[in-house]
Amino acid sequence: MSDTFFNPHQRATVEAAMARIIPTDDTPGAREAGCVDFVDRYLSGIGYIFAKPDGSGFEVLEGASAKAWMQRIEIMRKRYVAGLLDLDARAHERFSADFVALAPQQQDDILHELEQSGTGAPTTLAVNDALAGPVSPQPALQQTSTEVDLDFLPLLVTHTRQGFYADPIYGGNRNRIGWEVIGFPGPASLKDVHTGRYTTLQYFADGEADKVREFHDGL
Amino acid sequence: MAYKTKPAKTDVVIIGAGASGAAAAKVLCEAGVKVVALEKGPWRKKESFGGDELANINRYNLWPDPILNPRTWRETAADEARSEMFCPVPQMVGGGTVHWQGWLPRFTENDFRLRTVAGDLPGTSLADWPITYDELEPYYLKVEWAFGVSGQPGANKFESHRSGGYPCPPMPMSRYAQKFIKGCNALGWNAFPTPQAALSRPFNGRKATVVSAFAQQHGDPTGTRSSALNVFIPDAVATGNFELRPDCVVRELTLDSQGNIKAAIYQDADGDTIEQEADLFILACGAMETARLMLLSKSGRFPNGVANGSDMVGRNVTFHEYSAAVGTYDDPVYAWAGGGYVSASTFQHYEHDASRGFVSGGHIAVAGVGIPLPINWRMPGTPSWGAEAKKNDRDHFSHSLAIAMVLHDMPQHDNRIDLDETVVDAWGLPVARVTLKPHQNDLDQGRYLIDRGADILEASGALTIRKVYADRVTGNCSHQHGTARMGDDGATSVLNRWCRAHEVENLYAVDGSPFPTGTGANPTLTIMANAWRVADKIIAERGAAA
Numbered sequence: 001m002s003d004t005f006f007n008p009h010q011r012a013t014v015e016a017a018m019a020r021i022i023p024t025d026d027t028p029g030a031r032e033a034g035c036v037d038f039v040d041r042y043l044s045g046i047g048y049i050f051a052k053p054d055g056s057g058f059e060v061l062e063g064a065s066a067k068a069w070m071q072r073i074e075i076m077r078k079r080y081v082a083g084l085l086d087l088d089a090r091a092h093e094r095f096s097a098d099f100v101a102l103a104p105q106q107q108d109d110i111l112h113e114l115e116q117s118g119t120g121a122p123t124t125l126a127v128n129d130a131l132a133g134p135v136s137p138q139p140a141l142q143q144t145s146t147e148v149d150l151d152f153l154p155l156l157v158t159h160t161r162q163g164f165y166a167d168p169i170y171g172g173n174r175n176r177i178g179w180e181v182i183g184f185p186g187p188a189s190l191k192d193v194h195t196g197r198y199t200t201l202q203y204f205a206d207g208e209a210d211k212v213r214e215f216h217d218g219l
Numbered sequence: 220m221a222y223k224t225k226p227a228k229t230d231v232v233i234i235g236a237g238a239s240g241a242a243a244a245k246v247l248c249e250a251g252v253k254v255v256a257l258e259k260g261p262w263r264k265k266e267s268f269g270g271d272e273l274a275n276i277n278r279y280n281l282w283p284d285p286i287l288n289p290r291t292w293r294e295t296a297a298d299e300a301r302s303e304m305f306c307p308v309p310q311m312v313g314g315g316t317v318h319w320q321g322w323l324p325r326f327t328e329n330d331f332r333l334r335t336v337a338g339d340l341p342g343t344s345l346a347d348w349p350i351t352y353d354e355l356e357p358y359y360l361k362v363e364w365a366f367g368v369s370g371q372p373g374a375n376k377f378e379s380h381r382s383g384g385y386p387c388p389p390m391p392m393s394r395y396a397q398k399f400i401k402g403c404n405a406l407g408w409n410a411f412p413t414p415q416a417a418l419s420r421p422f423n424g425r426k427a428t429v430v431s432a433f434a435q436q437h438g439d440p441t442g443t444r445s446s447a448l449n450v451f452i453p454d455a456v457a458t459g460n461f462e463l464r465p466d467c468v469v470r471e472l473t474l475d476s477q478g479n480i481k482a483a484i485y486q487d488a489d490g491d492t493i494e495q496e497a498d499l500f501i502l503a504c505g506a507m508e509t510a511r512l513m514l515l516s517k518s519g520r521f522p523n524g525v526a527n528g529s530d531m532v533g534r535n536v537t538f539h540e541y542s543a544a545v546g547t548y549d550d551p552v553y554a555w556a557g558g559g560y561v562s563a564s565t566f567q568h569y570e571h572d573a574s575r576g577f578v579s580g581g582h583i584a585v586a587g588v589g590i591p592l593p594i595n596w597r598m599p600g601t602p603s604w605g606a607e608a609k610k611n612d613r614d615h616f617s618h619s620l621a622i623a624m625v626l627h628d629m630p631q632h633d634n635r636i637d638l639d640e641t642v643v644d645a646w647g648l649p650v651a652r653v654t655l656k657p658h659q660n661d662l663d664q665g666r667y668l669i670d671r672g673a674d675i676l677e678a679s680g681a682l683t684i685r686k687v688y689a690d691r692v693t694g695n696c697s698h699q700h701g702t703a704r705m706g707d708d709g710a711t712s713v714l715n716r717w718c719r720a721h722e723v724e725n726l727y728a729v730d731g732s733p734f735p736t737g738t739g740a741n742p743t744l745t746i747m748a749n750a751w752r753v754a755d756k757i758i759a760e761r762g763a764a765a
Contacts, residue, residue: 021604029609050280053269053440064645068286108605146285146304147277157604165592166273181609182616184555184592186432193270196429196441201391203556204430208391215420215427 005043005077009100011036013084014156016100020107021160028177035163038172042159043077046070051169055190072148076155083152090114114153223491229255229462231757232483232497234469234512236262237314238743239730239750240503241451242362246754248460252761255462255495257485259504260311262465265449268317268438272594275437281309281318287645290507292653300639305653306538306694308505312465313448315505315697316743320435320560321416321445323368323744324582325359328352328379329570330738337571337578342658343629344535345578346735349707349716350752352379358748358755363414365454366445367422370414377409377566387419391430395554395620396563399585402679408567413584415561416445432591434558447747467493468646472500472516472525472726479725480525486646499757502703502728503750506536509732510636510702511651526703526720531713533637533702535630536655537737540665541696542689543621544672545588545599546681547614554620559587568671569739577663581739582625583672589616599685622672627739628661628692636702657692665689698742700731718753729753 006014018030018039030036041048046069050059061069084099090110091099099110147158163172165179167190173179179186187198199218201209213219231247233240236258244254274280288310291300308315329336331348339345360383363370372384389412396412403410417428428443442449455461466488473494475481482496502509510533514524524532564584571579589596593612598619602608639652669686676684706712709721718733720726729750731742738745 022609023606025606025609027613049278050274051269051271053267053271055269064287065284068284071286111604154603160604161594162273162277165594167271170273182593182613184432184616187270190269190271193431193433194266194440196431196443198270198432199430200432200553200556201430203394203551203553204561205392205394205397208393212391212420212427216429218429 003044003047004040006040006080009098010080010084011040012100013087013098014039014080016107017087017111017156018160018163020104020111021157022164023104027181030160030164032174033164033172033177034174035160035172037174038163038166038170039159041171043073043080046073048170051167051190053190054194055169075148079152079155083156086152087114111153223493226255226493226495228496229253230497231255231499231501232257232495233501233503234483235259235314235503235505235508235730236312236447236452236463236465237308237503237505237730238316238447239746240501241313241447241455242747242750243501243503243729243754244455244461245451246751247758248455248458250758251460252758253460254455255464255497257467257469257483257495258312258463258465259468260309260465262312262463263317263438263448265438265440265442268440270431270433270437270440272433272437272590272592275318275433276590276595281311281436281438283307283310288650289642289644290651290653291639291642292655294654294656296633296654300652302642306507306697306699308697308699312452312463313446316416316446317438317448318436319416319446319743320558321366321743322560322562322564322584322741323363323366323370323414323416324375324564324566324740325378325381326352326738326740326745327377327566327570330736330740333571333579333736337573340578340629340660342631343660344632345629346704346706346711348735349705355745355748355752356380356382358751359744361751362744362747366416366450367418367425368414368445369417369419371412374411375409375564375566377569385414387422390415390417390419390428390557390561393553393557393561395552395559395585395587396561398548398552398620398679399563399622399675402675402677403565403567405678406674408565410563410565413562413564418443418445430557430561432555432558435560435587436590437558469512470515470646470648472512474518474520474525478520478723480723499725500727502726502732503730505730506699506702506732506734507636507651507653509728509730510536511638513703514638515648521722526713526722526726528722529710529713531704531711534632534635535701535704535735536634536636536653536699537628537630537701537734538655538692538694539628539696539698539737540626540661540689540692541623542626542665542669542687543586543623544669544676545619545621545685545687546676546679547619547683548681549618551617552620553617554587555589555591555616559589559591562586568668575667577660577667578629579627579664579739581627581664581668582741583668583675584623586621586623588619588621599687622675624665624668624672625696625698625739625741626661626665626668626689626692627737629658630701630704630736631656631658653694655692661692662690698731698737700734700737700742703728703732704735705733706735717756718749727753727757
């Protein structure tokens with residue numbers, strides 16, 4: 001099974017759009033974090049849905065769960081293929097070139113245009129949408145993320161954030177770039193969480209970690 | 220289909236091995252009662268959990284997969300229901316306690332008699348509980364000590380009488396809890412360390428809880444947090460009286476000639492249909508699924524679902540709603556440390572106060588904003604992409620926190636769970652359909668509580684404050700109650716004060732479904748305490764019979 005889904009043009013277009021969603025400024029952005037690798041592999045099938053909790057690889061899905069995931073991946077693939085065609089069509093209509101060939105400001109214009117034309121669905125679906133602040137007057141209601149219901153742009157935004165901030169085992173957040181950008185002292189690996197060595201007590205109020213040091217291996 | 224021998228009849232069948240089912244199993248088994256628990260989901264071991272936001276929050280590693288377990292929602296009976304994961308709870312051994320952070324405040328005396336305290340509220344079916352705080356108090360203490368709850372007795376000055384302290388001192392003080400306490404102090408409001416299902420130090424042979432950033436909504440690979448999975452289930456297993464069968468989906472309960480429950484009919488992991496008989500049956504599937512199973516269990520005697528002659532099964536459902544005022548600070552608050560839920564609370568606005576113009580109030584507490592990363596969160600009202608979004612993520616990740624509330628939504632006769640005959644789950648069974656419209660009281664109370672959260676932010680020196688009012692009830696905090704309310708009158712309730720069905724002598728429900736009101740506090744401590752109380756009663760009656 002291939003580990004990728006996009007053809008070279010699709011991949012370049014996704015990478016360019018992601019670079020506008022989390023742009024590179026004085027700190028690295030989606031491009032440096034490898035967000036495109038993250039989504040390209042995600043859409044390749046169901047081999048990379050759940051990392052093993054100790055970081056030793058990926059779970060093999062079976063039965064009903066495997067079927068449900070294949071169904072979801074198919075829906076998202078179609079949304080990407082159609083969405084990328086739409087991006088290029090809009091780019092040609094307005095600037096007579098492929099999206100990937102446009103200047104960053106032009107790419108932003110196209111993405112904003114796409115956002116305006118959307119269904120009014122929130123641009124990212126959050127675990128708690130109330131807290132995420134609805135970007136449309138109609139807040140979504142789901143508690144769990146249901147990204148499969150998102151339009152192309154919100155889906156791309158969601159995947160860019162996932163690729164930037166999720167554990168590096170999923171193929172993005174290369175060298176923990178996303179975590180460094182926001183100052184998250186994440187675990188060295190999933191294994192560190194799994195074994196209980198990873199703690200954040202150092203970030204509690206002054207002196208608190210010292211009081212409980214004897215109880216914690218990771219301190 | 221492989222032939223399978225019909226399993227032997229047992230003393231008690233418990234359906235659902237989450238918080239309440241596991242609590243009941245522990246108590247019954249320790250008294251020598253033989254229990255078979257039928258759990259829809261898997262029996263996962265702690266080693267199967269990890270610190271992985273993508274898997275745990277976005278990809279249904281713990282949350283139910285909506286393709287396999289759909290639900291539908293509509294606002295009123297006149298509307299068409301649409302697919303929606305309304306109020307999901309992890310479906311596995313341990314249930315919601317597998318991924319919770321475990322805020323465990325007690326309800327107060329007045330929670331058990333709100334109808335008396337507040338009077339009639341038009342449009343609601345507000346009711347007193349048939350039991351009092353004092354009847355439940357010993358069981359609160361039992362659960363707190365079983366779980367090794369970390370807290371400070373007496374710190375919540377609105378708490379009712381307690382007959383003993385907490386087994387562990389409060390969890391370490393987070394910087395976000397510090398801000399909360401500072402704000403409350405400035406306002407002259409009482410604040411206290413949120414009691415938690417976690418160990419501030421070693422307890423009962425268990426190690427102190429690892430304070431990872433992956434906590435709330437993540438399973439615990441270390442087994443150091445307290446849950447039904449790692450406390451009650453091992454206790455029950457240790458007795459030798461407990462048989463836990465995971466991956467077994469109960470399709471219906473059947474009746475014997477006396478009108479009692481004869482058997483639970485379930486489908487096991489191989490797809491085989493099996494009949495399990497018992498003397499007594501306890502529903503512990505969560506308020507929504509318990510109602511659904513009762514409604515699925517139709518018979519000549521109960522054409523509208525078992526024990527539903529009153530048409531009350533599924534009605535008066537309540538859910539709470541989680542929302543918050545979000546603040547930012549100059550100095551870092553690291554509201555991702557400890558997963559963002561090693562918190563402080565206030566009950567200052569919990570008790571009913573008629574001068575506010577609405578009934579009841581709710582628990583206010585401080586929390587993180589992400590779980591923990593900005594994958595599933597961003598500052599309310601700000602762009603989701605582009606240079607500004609990136610700047611916000613960077614500036615606010617360690618400098619923002621939420622003052623959150625538990626909204627006490629009012630029970631209403633027409634807010635209910637029934638079956639959606641047009642949508643089936645992966646086992647071919649009609650799914651739960653939610654019909655729910657918030658009462659004006661819910662919206663008013665929600666605004667009030669969020670405003671008070673904003674007061675705390677302001678008093679604690681927040682730079683910016685954003686209020687996110689709850690304009691609907693969406694079931695977003697997994698709390699669910701009231702679908703089989705307990706009461707003394709069989710015409711207006713499903714269960715009696717011992718949570719036994721008025722119409723079926725050997726049928727009980729011990730999850731949130733018996734709660735006549737949802738209250739303004741996190742319900743799971745009370746759910747487990749009540750399950751323990753009911754189990755004690757069952758044991759006493761069996762003893763008397765023998």
